[in-house]
Amino acid sequence: MAEVIKIKKGLDIKMKGQAEKIYVKAPRAKTYAIKPPDWHGLTPKIIPKLCDEVKVGTPIFFDKYNPEVKFCSPVSGILSSINRGERRRIVEVVVEDDGKDTHETFPHGDPEGMKREQIVENLLSSGLWPAIRRRPYTVIAKTGEVPKSIFISAFDTSPLAPDFDFLLKDSEEDFQWGVNVLKQLTEGKVYLNLDGRFPSVRTLSGIKGVEINRFKGPHPAGNVGIQISRLDPINKGEVVWVVQPQDVVAIGRLFKTGKYDPSMIVALTGSRVNKPQYYKVIRGASVSTILENQLKEGDNRVISGNVLNGRTINPETGYIGFFDSQITVIPEGNYYEFFGWIKPGLKKLSVSRSFASTWLTPNREFDLDTNFHGGQRAFVMTGEYEKVLPMDIYPVQLLKAILVNDIDKMEQLGIYELDEEDLALCEFVCTSKTPVTKILRDGLRAMRKEMEE
């Protein structure tokens, strides 16, 4: 086994509301949705008509610009609504569950005996292809493209992140099947990255056919982008694919059984949850059944994902995102604070050493809310981002290149290696409250337009 790769820079944000390691089978939700905005640059075209019957694995929409990329229903029932957001953009395609779980069947068998085209076709038709994303840009992988390597990060260091070791401990065999599938898709290696902080942990360490590396360090050590930059950095024109561990399992099950198995596990976390724990759910489930009797009184924000990379969802009508293994509920911070900027700050979390808490209670778990803590300013402080980004990249210079839309500079400064989640901590620590991740996404979008259209 390769040695442990140490990550020094970064920040572990300690928050209240870590999920206790118990599984609870969530009551079945009435509706399920696939949300096109979960993928960057996707323009969905709906396939069935409203009220048409669908099965598990029936395509419900496809990518207008890559029609072979289909997105499938996670349950059987009827296509009940297509919800639109701003400028009539489709934000949710909703299926009403009939509880029967009738499903489409797909070819199955040992992937080692299959041709690449067969495997791709199987993934496309079952709706699991969109689970494979490509860097740069973090968009759905192109079918005709052979990546130089495939990365799986089997741990998460974000705040209140679920423990993947616990989450995957009963699915090792399926995971191995999934890895066998992915191996057929690249000419390079499949990298499986494990948490180096807990070397005793065994789950997945016996997986064959992959290069296993352990990463040890604070967040974002668990981000696949950081791991790629250490093991096989992306240069201009190169492509790496990334797959999340629960999706590897789903891919494995597809080839083992011939069925699309949309079941997954999510952790319900956060200080506003009565009993943080793990739930067995079906992908795209309405969040309301999980949150029932779980929310504390008050003005809460429910996030599909974690606090550094998640989307706000409505506790009654929202759905769990395609890629999210976590739901976080934290208090809204819509209050005024009298002379807040000068108080010693015992209960405030900051990387700046100007707060008493940084000195007195460095290991405290904080009850963080969504307050903006000040107003947006021009770039003033320097050296802040560099402390939480364990990559050989100058983030401020890159952001400035994006702001002036200098494509060459963006490329030179390494935009291909980054995703929003990698710079999320920069946005968190920024004294000037710069919308770092939004700027980066604008840059990635501009870059992709320039390079691929």
Next chain:
Amino acid sequence: MSALRRFVDKIKPPFEKGGKLHIFLAGFEAVETFLFVPNKVTTGKVHIKDANDMKRSLIIVMIAMVPALLFGIWNTGFLHFQALGVDAGFWRMVGFGILKILPLYIVSYVVGLGIEIGFAQWRHEEVAEGYFVTGFLIPLVMPVDVPLWMVAVATVFAVVIGKEVFGGTGMNILNPALVARAFLFFAYPGSMSGDKVWIAGLADGTGVIDGYSGATILGQAAQNTTHFVNGLGESFTPMDMFLGFIPGSIGETSTLAILIGAAILILTGVGSWKIIFSVFAGGAVMGLILNLFAVNDFMALPFWQHLLLGGFAFGAVFMATDPVSAAQTERGKWIYGFLIGIMAILIRVLNPAYPEGVMLAILLMNVFAPLIDHYVVEANIKKRLKRAKVIAN
């Protein structure tokens, strides 16, 4: 507190868009956000924010400058009564110092903040806090007897030409407080240099004891003597220089007070220790080089004494560390600070027309900071290109 909040909410509507007092919105918001951290919440994919903000960071810088200010207040009174030959008590000295320095602060803040609020309103932006620090710095780098109208003119020049023409706080190339000082230094040298301006009442001359000299130590050194004396002709020890019982700009004389400020900046992480350290290192290295090739007394001045004199320590701790005008890359900060130290001592010793080399050295390196950063970033780009080529082969 909640009563105050209710009051603020009650008087707010006319300032908002369409209200009668809308043109004063920037000023109103400045006061409101001063009293209360706003209730704004996050909207993007990052849902939590560090509790630190610009106001807090900059207030730390101001706190760090307080020891230098307090010492300056006392020293103003101390030197004044020494020149008069009056044996005044501690509080009389402090009282005198406050009377001399407070008006400088009032002028600096009223003029500077007035312009800032005006520009913020014009740009429909919030008032940036940068001027809190600039306004605090400007009086500290002035001689105590500088006329108030000059401070006002210098402040206008510094804020408008030094900062706002570039787009405001964060966009400027030069340190605004140094721009103010440099402006006066070149426009009104009579009030900014010489032997008479550093001690209150000396230029006026009323009641000053005969033969009292107000020359700064650097002024004396430029005459090629290293036997430094105070106005009464008594010797200065290096300890006097370190503690700051010497004539000079209001805030710059006490190296001790400045080092307390440096400790605050470094411990809180607000100021870059790399810059502070490397300025001192650069100064020491240049001092040593001059010692080695000394052909006159000034060049032979022990290198470590340079670090105690003039505005060297003040510049290193409070001026060079301004993150906006300094180098922005970590590697660049080492180079930037080191060159400031080198240049400051070089100008000071070899060009006696400008004994205050620190100001010019920092302004010069402010101009060169983007170039330093450019080369640091360029090295990163080259490394990335090389990596791509290695793989392509």
